[in-house]
Amino acid sequence: MATVRPLPPGPREARAHFRAGGVAPTSGWAPGHMQANLIAVPADWAGDMEQFCRRNPQACPVLDVTAPGSWRTPLAPGADLRTDLPRYRVWEDGELRGEPAEVTGHWRDDLVTFLIGCSFTFETALADAGVPLRHTEQGRNVPMYRTNRSCRPGGRLSGPLVVSMRPIPAHLVTRARTVSASMPSMHGGPVHTGNPAGLGIRDLARPDFGEAVALRPGDIPVFWACGVTPQAALMSARIPFAITHAPGYMFITDARDKEYRVA
Template sequence: MKSKEVRQRIRSGEFQQNTSGACDEFVQANVVILPKEFAFDFFLYAYRNQKACPLIDVLEAGVYESRLAKGSDIRTDIPLYHVYENGKLQEKRADIIDVFQDDYVTFLLGCSFTFESQLLKNGISLRHVESKKNVAMYRTNIATIPAGRFSGPLVVSMRPIANEHVDQAIEITKRFPNMHGAPVHIGDPSEIGIDEIERPDYGEFVDIKDKETPVFWACGVTPQAAAVQANIPYMITHAPGHMFITDWTNDDFVS
């Protein structure tokens, strides 16, 4: 299916599940929507922490069509939205038509689905995909660079990779600097402050088997976590795994 068709099905309510594996060749995006009052600081936070927060589009206040997807509507084209008030998840919604305001600014950030599809194409298996789980994510002891009221730890996603494929996985993901790029850590989780690998902070744990290495990539949950911690009065995000699908292909973003 083409990206436009999937967005249309999401908009009509026909497609409600997560978007992992939907429209494999098209770039999917993390979404953060904030009142303009906080938009400069959030922009600065993303700019300073590009590995975790790779901006691929920023919409002006009140605008809901992305340049990366002609005819799109950010208020309807995501399968599930999370609404936060004062840093707390307050509501899950299928659209945000009623709550979107003229002063809301939308940020689209690159997402690991792009590099995952490239890993799979190259014969590198991903256990969370095979077992249809959400990837395991962890808060680390690596601090991001603060900006205004936004700060917090780098959040990483972990994928067990067969030892003989680790080098290749690095090479492949390095080619996607706008989708988190090369891993930030390889091997011993405790070195980045992860004490219990079996208990991820977000998503679901998958086993790390013999002759596999846990490989950690910067994760798009980082800016969401910073925004929650910043305790701003109102924020809307996509629900984890329920991404915004653009018309750009993965190849458009290869460096």
């Protein structure tokens, strides 16, 4: 039976909810508004991150880059990037040190924050097109997997492509591909459809991030490039310090998803 969820609030209300301590994956929240991945790295690593994103644009479509130390973005005036996501990750020497609900005590004056497009943004368009979202129906975070595809290195950063997976009824796969492809700043169309072994994924029931989602009869697994890809690169590079979003717990902006659609 599908999980019934309350109507998500608008972006400002969502951010206020998270700032007050609310924690939830953000798929389905503030429909019609753009969501973003967050990667904050020391200024002396910002050039590496910029190059890595430029060389891997489908996985890392950059929407905004802050000045060093800033926690503000024009994508959500008045928002605080240190408190307004539901869950963060703090990294030291490439190791995960914690997943706090806010990071004001960890913030540094030299951190440069990259906001990267997120596939949650095109989920409103998928739903409007009649494409079911199984993870939403099942009340789960979207599953994400490391793949056997290597990203192009950027400076000191390299690592595998990470993908998100959504089960799509076979007769709707073309529609899902067309809808998502209209939003290249949110990862665009799928990178793979069908047998997960083609990406080196052995078991869909064991995602590297997020939660497993059950396929219904007639569903086909469809995979999109994922904004968790830079986190895998940070781990591989054993970066001395970084702050990121927790996978599936995104920054909800005031920007409308229609602003990122192309014909």
